[in-house]
Amino acid sequence: MRMFFLYALVELAVLAALTWSLGIGWTLLILLATSVLGVALAGSQIKRQILRLQQARTNPQGAVADGLLVALGTVLMFIPGLVSTAVGALMLLPPTRSVVRPLAGAVLTRGIARRVTIVNLTAPAPQGHGDYIDGEIVDEQVDGYVSGPVHDANIVRRY
Numbered sequence: 610m611r612m613f614f615l616y617a618l619v620e621l622a623v624l625a626a627l628t629w630s631l632g633i634g635w636t637l638l639i640l641l642a643t644s645v646l647g648v649a650l651a652g653s654q655i656k657r658q659i660l661r662l663q664q665a666r667t668n669p670q671g672a673v674a675d676g677l678l679v680a681l682g683t684v685l686m687f688i689p690g691l692v693s694t695a696v697g698a699l700m701l702l703p704p705t706r707s708v709v710r711p712l713a714g715a716v717l718t719r720g721i722a723r724r725v726t727i728v729n730l731t732a733p734a735p736q737g738h739g740d741y742i743d744g745e746i747v748d749e750q751v752d753g754y755v756s757g758p759v760h761d762a763n764i765v766r767r768y
Contacts, residue, residue, distance in 0.1 A: 620690035643694045647686035654679050654701045678706050678713060
């Protein structure tokens with residue numbers, strides 16, 4: 610929630626500064642132009658990225674990471690505001706995408722590490738916890754009647 614308010618504050622500050630320095634008419638014209646250019650850039654990069662992903666089936670080195678950056682950049686282009694459009698353009702343009710890729714990987718890794726607990730499946734199980742049943746099944750005949758499986762068991766707790 611704090612990130613949304615920070616985003617809204619930054620976008621409003623940029624719009625206020627642009628309106629103050631250039632006027633409302635030029636600000637609206639810049640917003641319209643960045644939206645149109647952003648949609649055109651997103652469309653061309655999506656087509657190029659789909660072709661690259663189809664060709665990189667055997668060696669998808671950076672194609673998957675670039676695909677994610679193109680997708681995120683496209684989403685940012687459709688979010689209203691100049692700052693989000695500028696960040697989206699950085700993710701869509703191939704020369705700057707190679708610079709943004711390590712930064713995006715670091716942010717993603719940090720975010721996942723904050724939210725996910727590490728589970729070590731190769732570590733030995735801790736000793737002294739849990740219950741098990743120590744016993745045997747006896748099947749015997751008593752006074753001509755066959756009793757079913759008789760369980761003679763004790764529950765043993767290990768601590």
